[in-house]
Amino acid sequence: MHLEKKFAKQGIITPAVEKIALAEQADPELLASSVADGTLTILSHRKEFFCGIGAHTRVKVNANLGTSPDLCDLNDEKEKLRAAIHAGADAVMDLSTGGDLNDIRKEIISSSTVPVGSVPVYQAIVETIEAHGSFRPMTSDTLFQTIEKHAADGISFVTVHCGVTRKTLDLLKKSKRLTGIVSRGGAFLLSWMLLTGKENPLYEEYDRLLELARKYDLVLSLGDGLRPGSVADATDTLQMSELITLGELARRAAEQDVQVFIEGPGHIPLHQVAENVRLAKTVCAGAPLYLLGPIVTDVAPGYDHITGAIGGAVAAMAGADFLCYLTPAEHLTLPGIDDVVQGVIASRIAGHAADIAKGRAGARDWDDSFSKARYIRDWEEQERLSMDPARFKKLRTSHPIPPDKVCTMCGKYCALKVLSEALDISLPHF
Numbered sequence: 001m002h003l004e005k006k007f008a009k010q011g012i013i014t015p016a017v018e019k020i021a022l023a024e025q026a027d028p029e030l031l032a033s034s035v036a037d038g039t040l041t042i043l044s045h046r047k048e049f050f051c052g053i054g055a056h057t058r059v060k061v062n063a064n065l066g067t068s069p070d071l072c073d074l075n076d077e078k079e080k081l082r083a084a085i086h087a088g089a090d091a092v093m094d095l096s097t098g099g100d101l102n103d104i105r106k107e108i109i110s111s112s113t114v115p116v117g118s119v120p121v122y123q124a125i126v127e128t129i130e131a132h133g134s135f136r137p138m139t140s141d142t143l144f145q146t147i148e149k150h151a152a153d154g155i156s157f158v159t160v161h162c163g164v165t166r167k168t169l170d171l172l173k174k175s176k177r178l179t180g181i182v183s184r185g186g187a188f189l190l191s192w193m194l195l196t197g198k199e200n201p202l203y204e205e206y207d208r209l210l211e212l213a214r215k216y217d218l219v220l221s222l223g224d225g226l227r228p229g230s231v232a233d234a235t236d237t238l239q240m241s242e243l244i245t246l247g248e249l250a251r252r253a254a255e256q257d258v259q260v261f262i263e264g265p266g267h268i269p270l271h272q273v274a275e276n277v278r279l280a281k282t283v284c285a286g287a288p289l290y291l292l293g294p295i296v297t298d299v300a301p302g303y304d305h306i307t308g309a310i311g312g313a314v315a316a317m318a319g320a321d322f323l324c325y326l327t328p329a330e331h332l333t334l335p336g337i338d339d340v341v342q343g344v345i346a347s348r349i350a351g352h353a354a355d356i357a358k359g360r361a362g363a364r365d366w367d368d369s370f371s372k373a374r375y376i377r378d379w380e381e382q383e384r385l386s387m388d389p390a391r392f393k394k395l396r397t398s399h400p401i402p403p404d405k406v407c408t409m410c411g412k413y414c415a416l417k418v419l420s421e422a423l424d425i426s427l428p429h430f
Contacts, residue, residue, distance in 0.1 A: 003214065003217055003257045003258075004016060004017075004035055004042045004044075004217070004259060005035055005036065005038075005254070005257040005258070005259050006257040007032075008032045008033070008035035008036035009036045009257070011032070012032070013028045013029065013032050014032075016042050016044060016050045017031050017032050017035065017042070019050050020042065020050055020051075020052035020057065023052075024052060024056065024057045024058060024361065025361040025362050026056045026057065026361065027056075030056055031052065031055075031056060031057075034054060034055040034056060035259075037286070038250070038254045038259075038260070038285060038286065038287050039054050039055040039286040039287065039288065040052055040053070040054035040055045040056065040057065040288065041053050041054055041219055041259045041260065041261050041287075041288045042219075042259065043091060043115035043156045043157055043219055044115065044156060044217075045112060045113070045114060045115040045116065045154075045156055046154065049113055049114060049115065051090050051091055051114065051115050053261060053288045053290075053321050053322045054261070054287075054288035054321045055286070055288075055321075057321070058351065058352075058355050058360050058362075058363065059316045059320070059321060059322070059323060059350075059351030059352070059354050059355055060090040060091065060321065060322045060323070060351070061088065061089055061090050061091075061322075061323050061324075061325055061344060061347040061348050061351055062089065062090065062091045062092065062093060062117070062290070062322060062323070062324045062325065063080075063084035063087075063089040063091075063092045063093075063325050063340060063343065063344050064092070064093050064095050064324065064325070065077050065080050065081055065084065065092055065093065065094055065095065065096075065108065065340075066093070066094050066095035066096035066097070066104070067096040067097065067098040067099050067104060067334075068096075068097055068098050068334050069097060069098040070098070070334075071098070071334045072096075072098035072099040074099065074103070074104055074107055076336075076337075077094075077096070077104065077107075077108065078107060078108070078111055079337055080335070080336075080337055080340045081108055081111055081112060082111075083337045083340050083341050084340050084341075084344055085112070085113060085114055086341075087340070087341045087344035087345055087348075087388070088344055088345070088348050088387070089114060089325070089344045090114060090115075091114050091115045091116070091117060091156070091157075091322075092108070092112060092114060092115075092116055092117070093116070093117040093118060093119070093159075093324075094108045094116060094117070094118050095118075095119060095122065096122070097122050097126050101122075101123045101126065101127075102149070102153075105118060105150065105153055105155070106153055109153055109154045109155065115156035115157065116154070116155055116156055117155065117156060117157040117158060117159065117221065118150050118155045118158055118159070119158065119159045119184075119185055119223075120143070120146040120147040120149075120150050120158055120160075121143060121146075121160075121161065121185045121188055121189065121202075122184070122185065122188075123146050123149075123150075124138055124142050124143045124146040125138060125188045125192075127142075127146075128142060134195075135188065135191070135192055135195075136192065136195045136196060138192060140201035140204075140205055143201050143202070144201070144205070144208060144209070144212065147160070147209070147212055148212055148216075151212060151213075151215075151216035151218045152216065155218070156218075156219060157218065157219035157220070157221050157261075158218060158219075158220065158221060159185065159221045159223040159263065160202050160209060160220055160221070160222065160223055161183065161185045161186050161189055161200070161202060161223040161224075161225035162200070162202040162203045162206060162209070162222055162223070162245070162246070162249050163203070163222065163223070163224070163225060163226065163241075163242035163243070163245040163246045163249070164186050164189045164190055164193075164200050164202075164203070164225040164226060164242065165199065165200055165203050165245065166193060166199050166200070167241065168190065168226060168238065168241070168242070169190065169193065169194065171237055171238050171241055172190070172238065175236070175237070175238055177228075177229075177230075177232075177233045177236065177238070178229075178230045178232045178233055179228070179229035179230040179232075179233055179267075180229070181225070181226065181229075182227065182228075182229030182266065183223070183224065183225040183226070183227055185223055185225055186223070186224075186225025186226055186227075187225075189202070189225060190225075203245070203249075206249060206252065210252070210253060210256045210258050213253070213256075213258040213259075214256060214257065214258060218258075219258075219259045219260065219261070220253060220258060220259070220260045221260070221261055221263055221290060222246045222249060222250060222260055222261070222262050222263060223263045224239075224242065224246075224262075224263040224264060224265060224266070224292070225242065226238045226239055226241070226242040227239065227263075227264075227265045227266040227267075227292065228265055228266060228267045228268065229266060229267055230267050230298050231267050231268065231269040231295075231296070231297065231298055233267070234265065234267060234268045234269060234272055234276075235265075235268070235272055235275075235276060239265060240279075243262075243279065243280060243283050243284075244283060246262055246283075246284060247283040247284045247285065250262060250284045250285065250287050251285060254285075260287055260288075261287060261288035261289065261290045261321070261322060262280055262284045262287050262288070262289050262290065263290045263291075263292065264276065264277070264280055264289050264290060264291040264292065264294070264315070264320065265291070265292070265294055266292045266293055266294060266295060267293070267294065267295045267296075267298060268293075268294040268295070268296065268311060269296060269297075270296045270310070270311065270314060273294055273296065273311055273314045273315050273318065274314060274315070274317075274318035276294070276315075277289060277291075277315050277318040277319050277320050278318060278319070281319050288321040288322060289315075289319065289320045289321050289322065290320075290321070290322040290323075290324060291311075291312065291315050291320045291322070291323055291324065292308075292324045292326075293307070293308035293311045293312060293323075293324070293326055294308070294311035294312070294315060295307045295308050295311060295326065296310050296311040296314075301330070301331050301332055302328055302332065303328060304326045304327070304328065304330035304331060305325070305326050305327050305328050305330070305339075305342050305343045305346040305347075306346060307326070308323075308325070308326035308330075308346065308347065308350075309326075309346040309347060309349055309350040310350075312347055312350035312351065312354075313349075313350035313351075313353045313354055315354075316350060316351050316353075316354030316355075317353075317354040317357045317358065320354075323347045323350060323351055324347075325343035325344055325346065325347040326343055326346070326347075327339035327340060327342060327343035328342055328343070341388075345387060345388050345391075348387060349387065352366075352387070366385065369385055370382060370385045370386070373385060374416075375416060377405040377406065377414075377416060377417070379396065379405065383396070404417060405417075
């Protein structure tokens with residue numbers, strides 16, 4: 001067992017912290033101090049690949065993968081995994097609900113070079129339904145055994161909907177939400193609680209969950225099972241009640257040296273995004289914030305990678321640390337490979353824009369280098385430095401390339417070319 005938080009509290013700089021400090025151009029002691037106080041969480045994969053999420057690090061991006069009962073092809077999911085990593089995803093989550101869930105998870109873990117997360121309640125519910133025809137017979141032992149199975153297989157972090165409680169049911173009955181509960185894990189647990197009359201095991205037996213996390217050095221992603229599924233439902237009593245509970249549970253985890261991050265809301269109108277981030281950071285003592293989007297309008301299916309990137313940029317500028325991508329397929333179908341790539345790039349754009357705004361080390365340097373190459377019309381360097389070189393090349397070569405190092409948008413009337421010739425100067429020295 002290797003608990004990053006425990007070592008950080010002792011002032012020990014671990015190899016993980018050293019590697020992250022190098023990648024982030026950050027002070028190792030400052031990072032270790034942030035791990036100790038819970039504002040930075042470290043994900044590891046096979047004790048070889050490390051990802052820092054939170055204070056003094058750049059905004060990170062997660063890509064969701066996984067089968068469904070209707071579309072289940074392990075090879076497709078592995079292709080999506082490769083595409084997501086190639087596009088720059090910092091972590092992935094296996095959300096599979098169809099096929100051999102154990103085999104799929106193990107294959108994704110073994111094939112990945114970034115940390116892998118999961119939502120164990122999905123498997124616990126699916127297997128209970130397959131065995132009994134209903135998820136009512138699921139027990140707390142079933143759920144915790146599934147969590148341990150995921151951890152033993154090498155999962156880096158798990159989403160656990162601990163903030164969905166019996167109290168939630170009373171609030172839900174009084175709620176005037178347009179879209180009710182849109183979290184699949186939240187809906188599973190609430191439905192199970194309604195059918196059995198029992199409390200959510202993840203909340204009632206939270207100490208048991210912390211024991212598992214300590215045993216496997218497992219990061220807990222405290223899930224937003226009550227997140228709004230429409231902008232009309234944003235920042236309501238259900239959402240705020242869950243957030244308060246997550247803040248309490250985050251503090252309990254910190255006392256046990258368990259690393260966490262907090263999952264944030266889904267559909268939030270643009271003017272409420274920054275305030276939602278500030279609320280989450282305040283209530284949860286600065287714990288890293290993992291946002292699903294947020295989606296800032298409900299009416300753009302097919303373009304939710306864009307609505308999510310708009311919300312994600314505002315959220316990240318306000319302090320969010322980890323963006324869960326949305327793809328063009330969101331709300332419509334299981335995403336394909338191209339959807340995955342577009343989703344990762346859109347969220348990376350959002351995160352990078354926020355890193356520039358916050359003055360994150362190295363963020364502007366990338367843009368400045370690209371702009372210098374653009375100014376002197378160095379197309380090869382622009383391709384190399386672009387966020388998506390493959391798309392850059394595809395668009396650049398979609399028409400015959402004109403002479404004089406210009407593009408077909410302006411051709412011989414390129415502003416940079418015209419000014420250079422008019423001034424009759426050599427290319428500037430940088």
